[in-house]
Amino acid sequence: MKTLLSGASCAVLVAALASTAVLASPDAAQAGEFDGVTIEAKLIGGQQYEALYARIPExxxxxGASVEVISKKNHFELDKEFKSDIAAGTTDWCVGSNHSSFASQYPTLYTxxxxxxxxxVVDEFVQANIKAATFDxxxxxxxxxxxxxxALYxxxxxxxxxxxxxxxxxEYGYALAVPETWEQVKDQSVFFADPPNFYGTQYAGKDEAIVGRFYEMVVAEGGDLFNDDFSPAFNSDAGKRALQWFVDLYQADAVPxxxxxxLWDDLGNGFASGTIALNLDWPGWAGFFNDPSSSxxxxxxxxxxxPxxxxxxxxxxxxxxxxxxTEDCxxxxxxxxxxxxxxxxxSxxxxxxAGPLPSRTAVWDHVSEQAKGDAYRSEVLAxxxxxxxxxxxxxxxxYWIEATNLIYPELQAAILGDKTVDEALSDASEAVDDLMQEEGVY
Amino acid sequence: MKRLKLPQWLVLLMPAIIILSAVVLIPLLLSLYSSFTSYRLTRPDSLFNWVGLFNYEKAVTDVKFWAAFGRTVLLLAVALNLEMLFGLGLALMISKVTRGQRALRTMMMFPMMFSPILVGFQFKFIFNDNVGLVNNALQSLGITDTAIPWLVDGNLAMFSIIFAEVWTSTSVFGILILAGLYAIPRDPLEAAKVDGCTPFQSFRFVTLPFLMPFIYIAMAIRSLDVARAYDIVQIMTNGGPARRTELLWTLIGRTGYVDARMGYANAMGYVSIFLAIFFTIYFFKKLTAARKELGMGV
Known part of the structure; x- marks a missing residue:
C-alpha cells in the first residue's frame, strides 16, 4: 500500500511538474512551431533515464514535431555506434545522448x-559543467x-x-572516525578487512573506470594526468603515490x-551486499543502498x-x-x-x-529544499x-578513451604485482607519449 | 549496333558473383586498403591518408600483439585437444547406449544452443571470486577459506576461459565423431575380434583410424572458431586483467571499435588471418592423409 501511495504521489508530482513545464517554461517553443518535423534521436537507455523520456510527448x-528514438543503449555501446555512424556518414539523425568523458572524441559529429x-539559458547551468561541455x-x-x-559511502x-x-x-595511533583522507581510508580498510567475508573497500579495476579513479587520486596527491600540451604527466611522485595506494590495498587483501x-555494477552490488566497509561511489546509488528491498x-x-x-x-x-x-541534422x-x-x-x-544530481544552479537549491526533513537525503546532498x-x-x-586503454593494463599490472609501480607508470607514460606524438598532438 | 553478349555460363554465375563481391570481396579489399592508411572511424577523411606499411611494421614489432598471438595459439591448442578428447569420450559412451540414445544426443547438444555471450555471462558469474558458485561451493565444503581469484590469476583466468570454451563446444566434436562411429563398417571390427584383438587394440587400430577424418573436420571447423575467439573472453575478462587473457580479437576489437583505429586494427587482422590459414591448411593436409590411409582417395 505504501508503495502504491508513493507511486501515486510520484505520478501526481510528475504530472504537476510536467504541466508547469509546458505552461511556465520561458523557453517553451511556440505551439505548432515545428509542425510535421520528425526528430530522430539516439538516447542512453536504462531504467533511471526513462522518467525523463516520458516527458517527450509533452x-x-x-x-507539433514528433520524436523517433532510433537507438537506446548504454554509453559504451552508443560510443561504438556513433563512431560507426561517423565512418559510414550516417549522421543525419538529430539528437544524441552525450557524456563529458566521451564528447571530445566526436569533433565533427555535433554542432x-x-x-x-x-x-x-546557458547561464542558468552550473558554469563548471558548461565549461566541460565546451570544446575549442x-x-x-x-x-x-x-x-x-x-562521495564516500x-x-x-x-x-x-x-x-x-x-x-x-x-594500532594506528589516532581515533577511529569517518575518514577525511585517503591515507585514513587505507588504514581503516586494512583494519576492517576480514577476507573472504568482509572487505575494507573496493575500486573499479578496469577500463576507463580505473584510470578515472587513478586520475582523481593523482590530482588529490598534487599531480596531474597530463601537462598542458597533453604529454603524460602521471609518471611523477604524485602518480607513484596514487598508484601505490591501489597496490597496497590489493596486496593487504583489503579489497576483493x-x-x-x-566495474560500477559490481561495486554497487558489492556494497549493497554488506560485505564492504567503505565505498567511493556515484550519487545514483544513494537510493539503492538505503532501500531494504535491494540492500x-x-x-x-x-x-x-x-576524502x-x-x-x-x-x-x-x-x-x-x-x-x-548533430551537425548534419x-x-x-x-x-x-x-x-x-x-x-x-x-526536467x-x-x-x-529520483536521486541524480542536477546541473542547473536553481535546481540544486530546489533539491536541497525538498530534502529538508529527510535526514539521509540531506546527508547525501550535503x-x-x-x-x-x-x-x-x-x-x-x-584521445582520452584511447589513452585510458593504454594506461589501465599497466595500472592492473602494478596492482597484481606483475610490474613495480615505477615500471608500470613508466611503460604507461611511454605508450601515451607515443600515441600523442603519433597523432601529432605535439 | 551489336549487343554485347556474355557467355551463358557467366550470365548464370553473375548473381553469385555480384552477391559475393558485395558482401565478401569489396569489404575485404576495402579493409586491406584501409590497413595501409591511418584510418580512424571518427575521422573519415583519414581513409585517404596512405601510410604504407606503417601499421604492419607497428603490429609485427609490438610485443603486446605477439603476446596476444601466442595466447591465442595456446588457447587453440589446449581447447581443441581437450574438446577432442571429451568429445571422443562422449561419442563412444553414447554409441554404446541402447535405450534413450536420441534423448542423450539432443542433451549433448544443449551447450551449443546457448549464445556465446550468455555462456560468457554464465561463467563470469560461476567464477566470480566473491559471489560465484565455485568459490561458494569450495568454501561451504571447507576445501578453502580464501576467495580464489578465478578471473584474475593469470593461469586460473586462462583455465576459466578454456573451461567455458570446452563446455560450450565439446559437443561439436561429440556429434561429428558420433557420426563417424555410425559410419564405421562392422567387418573390420569383427575381423579384429576374430584375430584376438583386445578392445583397446580394436579401438586404437580399427576404430580410431576410421574416425580420424571426422576428427580433422571438427578440428578444422573449431580451429577457425577458436582463432577468432572473442565473445566469451570479452564478457568474462575483456582480455584482462593486465592483459593476462588478451587474445588477438579482443585486442583487435578494442583497437578498431573503442580506440577507433580501424587502419591499424585491420593490419593486425590481416596478420592474424595467417594463423587461421595455417591451421586450416594443416588440418586439411591431415584430413587428406587420414583419408588416404583408409583408401578413401583424395
Missing part, C-alpha cells in the same frame, strides 16, 4: 549549440540532471563499536581479489564528502550526461528545442527527484555538494 504536443540556445569554444551539449561525482555501525574504536586507536575485473545495509548507510589526498585536495573526477544536436532548431526541453528546470527537477564544489572533468582531449 514537447511533441507543444511543438555548436551557442547560436541555437539562448545565452540566458564550441558548446557541444547541454547537461541533463545526471551530474556524477563520487560507509557502514555507520562500524564507527559505533567501542571495541573496534579502541583496537583501531591502539577480483576487484581488477569490477542489506539499508538504514546503516552514511555518506561523507570524498582528500596528501596535497589537501579532494578527489573529484566528475562527468555528466547531456544531449547534443536537417532541423537543428527543432532538435535544439528538444535538447533545451530535456534539460530545462522542470531537471523531475530527474533529480556530501555530494561539498565534493562537487571542487570536482574536475576528464582532460579535454579526443
Amino acid at each position: 514537447w511533441e504536443e507543444a511543438t 555548436d549549440l551557442t547560436g541555437l540556445i539562448g545565452q540566458d 569554444g564550441r558548446l557541444v551539449m547541454l547537461p541533463r540532471a545526471q551530474f556524477d561525482v563520487s 560507509y557502514q555507520k555501525d562500524l564507527y559505533d563499536d567501542p571495541e573496534k574504536a579502541k583496537a583501531f586507536e591502539a 581479489a577480483g576487484t581488477t575485473n569490477y 542489506k545495509v539499508a538504514g546503516n548507510v552514511g555518506v561523507a564528502p570524498a 582528500k589526498g596528501s596535497a589537501g585536495v579532494r578527489t573529484g573526477w566528475s562527468g555528466f550526461h547531456g544531449f547534443s544536436v 536537417e532541423h537543428k532548431e527543432a532538435a535544439a528545442s528538444l535538447v533545451d526541453f530535456l534539460t530545462n528546470e522542470d 531537471q527537477k523531475l530527474e533529480s527527484s 556530501a555530494f555538494k561539498e565534493t562537487a564544489a571542487t570536482a574536475f572533468a576528464v582532460p579535454p582531449t579526443p
Whole structure:
C-alpha cells in the first residue's frame, strides 16, 4: 500500500511538474512551431533515464514535431555506434545522448549549440559543467540532471563499536572516525578487512573506470594526468603515490581479489551486499543502498564528502550526461528545442527527484529544499555538494578513451604485482607519449 | 549496333558473383586498403591518408600483439585437444547406449544452443571470486577459506576461459565423431575380434583410424572458431586483467571499435588471418592423409 501511495504521489508530482513545464517554461517553443518535423534521436537507455523520456510527448504536443528514438543503449555501446555512424556518414539523425568523458572524441559529429540556445539559458547551468561541455569554444551539449561525482559511502555501525574504536586507536595511533583522507581510508580498510567475508573497500579495476579513479587520486596527491600540451604527466611522485595506494590495498587483501575485473555494477552490488566497509561511489546509488528491498545495509548507510589526498585536495573526477544536436541534422532548431526541453528546470527537477544530481544552479537549491526533513537525503546532498564544489572533468582531449586503454593494463599490472609501480607508470607514460606524438598532438 | 553478349555460363554465375563481391570481396579489399592508411572511424577523411606499411611494421614489432598471438595459439591448442578428447569420450559412451540414445544426443547438444555471450555471462558469474558458485561451493565444503581469484590469476583466468570454451563446444566434436562411429563398417571390427584383438587394440587400430577424418573436420571447423575467439573472453575478462587473457580479437576489437583505429586494427587482422590459414591448411593436409590411409582417395 505504501508503495502504491508513493507511486501515486510520484505520478501526481510528475504530472504537476510536467504541466508547469509546458505552461511556465520561458523557453517553451511556440505551439505548432515545428509542425510535421520528425526528430530522430539516439538516447542512453536504462531504467533511471526513462522518467525523463516520458516527458517527450509533452514537447511533441507543444511543438507539433514528433520524436523517433532510433537507438537506446548504454554509453559504451552508443560510443561504438556513433563512431560507426561517423565512418559510414550516417549522421543525419538529430539528437544524441552525450557524456563529458566521451564528447571530445566526436569533433565533427555535433554542432555548436551557442547560436541555437539562448545565452540566458546557458547561464542558468552550473558554469563548471558548461565549461566541460565546451570544446575549442564550441558548446557541444547541454547537461541533463545526471551530474556524477563520487562521495564516500560507509557502514555507520562500524564507527559505533567501542571495541573496534579502541583496537583501531591502539594500532594506528589516532581515533577511529569517518575518514577525511585517503591515507585514513587505507588504514581503516586494512583494519576492517576480514577476507573472504568482509572487505575494507573496493575500486573499479578496469577500463576507463580505473584510470578515472587513478586520475582523481593523482590530482588529490598534487599531480596531474597530463601537462598542458597533453604529454603524460602521471609518471611523477604524485602518480607513484596514487598508484601505490591501489597496490597496497590489493596486496593487504583489503579489497576483493577480483576487484581488477569490477566495474560500477559490481561495486554497487558489492556494497549493497554488506560485505564492504567503505565505498567511493556515484550519487545514483544513494537510493539503492538505503532501500531494504535491494540492500542489506539499508538504514546503516552514511555518506561523507570524498576524502582528500596528501596535497589537501579532494578527489573529484566528475562527468555528466547531456544531449547534443548533430551537425548534419536537417532541423537543428527543432532538435535544439528538444535538447533545451530535456534539460530545462522542470526536467531537471523531475530527474533529480529520483536521486541524480542536477546541473542547473536553481535546481540544486530546489533539491536541497525538498530534502529538508529527510535526514539521509540531506546527508547525501550535503556530501555530494561539498565534493562537487571542487570536482574536475576528464582532460579535454579526443584521445582520452584511447589513452585510458593504454594506461589501465599497466595500472592492473602494478596492482597484481606483475610490474613495480615505477615500471608500470613508466611503460604507461611511454605508450601515451607515443600515441600523442603519433597523432601529432605535439 | 551489336549487343554485347556474355557467355551463358557467366550470365548464370553473375548473381553469385555480384552477391559475393558485395558482401565478401569489396569489404575485404576495402579493409586491406584501409590497413595501409591511418584510418580512424571518427575521422573519415583519414581513409585517404596512405601510410604504407606503417601499421604492419607497428603490429609485427609490438610485443603486446605477439603476446596476444601466442595466447591465442595456446588457447587453440589446449581447447581443441581437450574438446577432442571429451568429445571422443562422449561419442563412444553414447554409441554404446541402447535405450534413450536420441534423448542423450539432443542433451549433448544443449551447450551449443546457448549464445556465446550468455555462456560468457554464465561463467563470469560461476567464477566470480566473491559471489560465484565455485568459490561458494569450495568454501561451504571447507576445501578453502580464501576467495580464489578465478578471473584474475593469470593461469586460473586462462583455465576459466578454456573451461567455458570446452563446455560450450565439446559437443561439436561429440556429434561429428558420433557420426563417424555410425559410419564405421562392422567387418573390420569383427575381423579384429576374430584375430584376438583386445578392445583397446580394436579401438586404437580399427576404430580410431576410421574416425580420424571426422576428427580433422571438427578440428578444422573449431580451429577457425577458436582463432577468432572473442565473445566469451570479452564478457568474462575483456582480455584482462593486465592483459593476462588478451587474445588477438579482443585486442583487435578494442583497437578498431573503442580506440577507433580501424587502419591499424585491420593490419593486425590481416596478420592474424595467417594463423587461421595455417591451421586450416594443416588440418586439411591431415584430413587428406587420414583419408588416404583408409583408401578413401583424395
